[in-house]
Amino acid sequence: MISALPFDDFLAATLRQQPPLADTLSLGELTLSWPAAGMLRLTPKALPDGTDRVLLSAGVHGNETAPIEVLAGIVADLLAGRLTLAVDLQVLFGNPDAMRVGERYLDYDMNRLFNGAHQQQPLARESARAAQLEAQADAFFSSSPTGARRLHYDLHTAIRGSVYEKFAIYPFLHEREHNQEQLEWLTACGVNTVLLHSAPANTFSYYTSRHHLADSFTLELGKARPFGENDLTRFAGIDVALRALVSGQQPPRSADDSLHLFRAKYNLIKASDAFRLHLADDVENFTTLPDGFLIAEDGDTRYVASGGEERILFPNPKVQNGLRAGIVVEPVTL
Numbered sequence: 001m002i003s004a005l006p007f008d009d010f011l012a013a014t015l016r017q018q019p020p021l022a023d024t025l026s027l028g029e030l031t032l033s034w035p036a037a038g039m040l041r042l043t044p045k046a047l048p049d050g051t052d053r054v055l056l057s058a059g060v061h062g063n064e065t066a067p068i069e070v071l072a073g074i075v076a077d078l079l080a081g082r083l084t085l086a087v088d089l090q091v092l093f094g095n096p097d098a099m100r101v102g103e104r105y106l107d108y109d110m111n112r113l114f115n116g117a118h119q120q121q122p123l124a125r126e127s128a129r130a131a132q133l134e135a136q137a138d139a140f141f142s143s144s145p146t147g148a149r150r151l152h153y154d155l156h157t158a159i160r161g162s163v164y165e166k167f168a169i170y171p172f173l174h175e176r177e178h179n180q181e182q183l184e185w186l187t188a189c190g191v192n193t194v195l196l197h198s199a200p201a202n203t204f205s206y207y208t209s210r211h212h213l214a215d216s217f218t219l220e221l222g223k224a225r226p227f228g229e230n231d232l233t234r235f236a237g238i239d240v241a242l243r244a245l246v247s248g249q250q251p252p253r254s255a256d257d258s259l260h261l262f263r264a265k266y267n268l269i270k271a272s273d274a275f276r277l278h279l280a281d282d283v284e285n286f287t288t289l290p291d292g293f294l295i296a297e298d299g300d301t302r303y304v305a306s307g308g309e310e311r312i313l314f315p316n317p318k319v320q321n322g323l324r325a326g327i328v329v330e331p332v333t334l
């Protein structure tokens with residue numbers, strides 16, 4: 001075990017490709033392990049039975065920088081002893097190579113490569129990294145003691161603005177109920193809108209939910225901007241909430257305790273280069289679609305809104321062929 005911190009800023013060390021450590025590191029009340037780029041585990045030396053396991057990831061999309069900066073700030077305060085750690089914490093920066101160049105991905109959208117899907121794209125640089133992230137999540141969660149909560153928040157920002165600025169995406173659950181306590185926690189954090197997925201997906205949050213029965217969410221926290229251009233005051237709510245979580249506290253209650261729930265109805269799939277989206281670039285996420293509105297078409301396939309209650313999420317005609325180019329959602333109650 002070594003005892004001197006080899007970096008003063010974990011994000012900077014990740015971006016400059018500083019070599020990780022083969023050994024664990026002792027730092028005051030913490031044990032650290034840094035087995036690979038962008039992967040840091042912080043464990044309190046005193047670890048009571050039932051201590052929560054918390055996985056916080058950001059940068060699965062390299063251009064979604066504000067959540068990366070939020071996590072970097074939390075790590076810095078834990079390492080400096082300004083914040084007390086009360087959980088076993090795994091921090092993962094998903095795609096450092098894409099972060100370095102400020103792109104969503106280099107070869108293939110990494111959030112379509114989990115759940116083993118990386119095996120179908122062996123040439124993509126994101127595939128090796130997705131497999132490495134899965135292995136790290138496996139090592140972290142599979143050794144968790146019974147009774148300990150397993151939580152995973154995968155932090156993102158979106159390409160478009162949104163009617164609801166902050167929202168959570170709840171992966172499809174197999175024979176499990178949605179966790180009411182988690183929905184209340186999200187609401188307390190100011191994340192008042194939740195989309196319930198209706199089918200499995202190859203996302204990181206689905207992977208940990210499915211394989212480790214974690215309470216896992218993709219959190220969409222605002223708009224994607226390059227490093228240095230984020231207004232971090234807009235991320236203060238989640239910052240405060242995550243700091244409370246890792247130090248074993250409840251988040252301060254948000255003034256607004258309403259909850260807007262939606263269900264994914266179907267995906268728009270870009271099957272070919274003929275895919276045409278009939279929504280302007282400034283149409284926001286969760287915009288309502290009038291009954292009969294032609295959302296998109298792809299050759300003979302026409303996506304037409306129905307009923308007047310549907311809304312559009314993540315419309316993007318630039319995705320690779322075969323991938324999701326949007327989600328049509330509808331309001332739901334639990």
Ligand SMILES: O=C(O)CCC(=O)N[C@@H](CCC(=O)O)C(=O)O
Binds near residue numbers: 205
């Ligand atoms: O703004 C967009 O079009 C995409 C934002 C984003 O990266 N969203 C995630 C959602 C993942 C999920 O469905 O759980 C993604 O597309 O990977």
Ligand SMILES: [Zn+2]
Binds near residue numbers: 060061064156157
């Ligand atoms: Zn993203």
